[in-house]
Amino acid sequence: MTSSSAVVAPPRLAWFLRGQLLDRAALILSWAAVATEFFILALSGEPAPGYTGVVLVAAGLVLGRTRRLAGLMVVALGAVAASLLATEFVAMWTVVVFALFSVAVRGSRAVVALLIAGIPVYLALVLREHGDFQASGALVATACCAAGVAVGSAIRAQQGYLESMRQRALDAEATAGLAIERGIAEERVRIARDLHDVVGHEVAVLGMYLGVAEVSLSEGNAATRTALESARASVRRVLHETQLILTVLRRGGDDDPTSPAPDMSQLPALVETFRTAGVEVELVASGDTGELDPTVSLAAYRIVQEALTNAQRHGRGKVKLVITRTEGQLKIVAENKNASLQRSHTGARGYGLVGMRERALSAGGRLSVDDDGTRFRVTAILTTKGGIIR
Known part of the structure; x- marks a missing residue:
């Protein structure tokens, strides 16, 4: 598609x-x-x-x-x-x-x-x-x-x-992109279901009939028996390949589902990967981010990842990343200069912003964006237990 x-x-x-x-x-x-x-x-x-x-x-x-x-x-x-x-x-x-x-x-x-x-x-x-x-x-x-x-x-x-109209246009474009992605994911699941329920079933039945035919052969039909054994081996290979295709379709290109989800304990490694890529990141962290609700920790990690990605793609100069753990709240602020006024008003950032907002909402928090044309700041406030911030 x-x-x-x-x-x-x-x-x-x-x-x-x-x-x-x-x-x-x-x-x-x-x-x-x-x-x-x-x-x-x-x-x-x-x-x-x-x-x-x-x-x-x-x-x-x-x-x-x-x-x-x-x-x-x-x-x-x-x-x-x-x-x-x-x-x-x-x-x-x-x-x-x-x-x-x-x-x-x-x-x-x-x-x-x-x-x-x-x-x-x-x-x-x-x-x-x-x-x-x-x-x-x-x-x-x-x-x-x-x-x-x-x-x-x-x-x-x-x-x-006009600024609100611009943001609405960017949000509409990003929402359309999310709808397309959801449609693709649903189509993958539908294809996987059809492969499992129809093709897989029929191939398994075919293998069973081939086994029955092989058992029913008389002793003098060696050539036919060899052909049936080859056919059954081919059926097994088809079933194996179908299973691999089902795995790919259901995974949808995401990370390995068997690997553990990232969290804030991996933040230093994440920041270091961006520094290795040439992004100057000033990390200021206060408070213990270790004992967080898993949903909040995952959402915070993904928000930081997307904020640094936006800074790398659309900004210039040093990125200041401030993470503060206070009583019941986790605050994330990422700020750097826009590469140019023209680039800051393109739609390239819209998808990432929608994703970060959804991450914050999924963890019961909120996310705000401040763009004055020269500097771009993302602020996310999450509760450490995933409750809704009023």
């Missing part, structure tokens, strides 16, 4: 609408606005207090790359200072808009971000307009802040939707 599976191409955002690219563009525009504001203030002979807003906004942009909301608060504070202390302030609240967009597109809570930055900017501009709550500048600035958050959130949501 042969089969072919086409790689499902999931939908993607146009390159100019991708959140990471737009986030970088917003950062570049923000720094351009800061530089422009600085030169405008310098050329106009602005007093020293007028530069407070520019300095705070610049500090907020730096801080915002690691701490999003904290950086946004500093940027908003800088825009407020520029509105109250400087003669030119428009560029600073445009930076607030860009910062709100970046924060939203990178996944922070949009409403909280808008409250942190939008309200201070609005109130500062109202104060600049002598308490006019309907001042056009204040209303326009607030509307632009809301628009920045809305656009960032929309792009973030669209990316999440």
